[in-house]
Amino acid sequence: MQQITSYQGSVYGGLGDLLLRYCQANQLPAPTQLLHVQNLPRFDYQVWYQLLNELDQQHNQPALGLDIAQYVELKHLGVLGYLAQSCEHLGEALLRYHDFYRLIYDGSPLIFNKNQDHLIIGWDVPKVFTTQVTNEIAIAIMYQFLRHFLHIDDVALIQVDFMHPAPKDTMIYQRYFGCPVLFSQPTAQIVLPSQILSKPIRHADQTLQHLLMAQAQTLLEKLPHTTQLDERLQQAILKQLQKQQLNIEVIATQLHTSVRQLQRHLQSQNTTFQARVQAIRQMLAFKYLQDPHLSLQEIALLLGYSEQSAFQRAFKLWTQQTPQQWRKHNVM
Structure with missing residues (x-):
């Protein structure tokens, strides 16, 4: 697989470990390029894109991104995961997630829109630079993050949108997210009820949050500036x-x-x-x-x-x- 020097940024190295964990748990051969990026602090976004597509082609697993996301651990999100977990309520955690999202995906901006009833979290990436599986894993990791790391057990999504055409079995997605799932939409996004923002977080720790914010800001400043x-x-x-x-x-x-x-x-x-x-x-x-x-x-x-x-x-x-x-x- 050819590595591309990309203008689109990089991803956190923990995501490489997530893919390796998925391969090991399912007794699948790990792509050679995946072994090359293990233990790197970050690697090129296009390597991530290519690795997901290679796994998708090799194993032909329906809704592969949803399956991979089930193996995510807090360490795969780095300091951002621990920072959000230290917040007092979900609204504060999502604000931190938004501000420091580049530490996970540098090159795919996270967009938040809120009105009286709905909170919409979307990924601002042109369709030509994504596939169904890249969108699946981004959305599913967010969903797993809310449920398992912030302990919001009663997350009730209103809707999930994907940009790519509907696969043969769309019920896999509806069972996974527990809500209507639409395809061929303008943006990849999830829609939540706005009142969820007041949900308290079990591991809130303001002192720890301040320390982690300083660490996250230092890491963010080291990333190339995207304008x-x-x-x-x-x-x-x-x-x-x-x-x-x-x-x-x-x-x-x-x-x-x-x-x-x-x-x-x-x-x-x-x-x-x-x-x-x-x-x-x-x-x-x-x-x-x-x-x-x-x-x-x-x-x-x-x-x-x-x-x-x-x-x-x-x-x-x-x-x-x-x-x-x-x-x-x-x-x-």
Whole structure:
């Protein structure tokens, strides 16, 4: 499996241990890349994405993300898990979870919306960068966190939404979450009753919370800074791929900035515009090649290449394999 240098961030190393625990508990062979990331404090978000997809393809387990999440322990969430557990009530815990969520997933912002009746927790990640299993595990870990680590035993979800099409057996999801589950929705999210925010937490400890907040803030400051400009740049590149207008002048105009300012911003992150474009293309190429219905010519066009041969040359530079070879060994 090829590791991608991604603009999308990293994940907490404990999530690698979670996947290994799942494999061991089910007597499944662990992917080679999973063994490589064990004991790392963090690893690339795209490695996480690829590991989940590899497990999904190899084991063909319905609702795999829900099954994996049942093995999550507090240690898999690091300081954030212990910090939330030290809060006095659920509202305070979710506030801490929101503020320090990047310590678990750096690159997939957590969005909270609240009105008089409902609390909505959503994951702000473009659909092209997710799969059903990546969404499953994000939502299921949140659900397990509420029930087992904050001891909110009577969590009654109102609704769960997934972005991807409905699988064959949707009842697995309704039994797991105990509420209606919708598919092909604009956002991956869970909906809870707003009154749940006042639920007390059994292990509240304000002194411990202050210590853990200082630790979490120190860890957060060590992560690379992701700005709104990065998110807008990502969206602009995605929109321009099929138009084959991937030059920095067009993108800078769309972002209402100058080419020089955009280049300076990218240099501060030790990257370039072309490297950012190639990272997105490479990530999407892996996703599109997993769809057996897409021809190489169609994939080349989706990635913004005017000719299939240009896509094939680029792919071989990324992986030392042709797209056909990669598809043969990675798509079941």
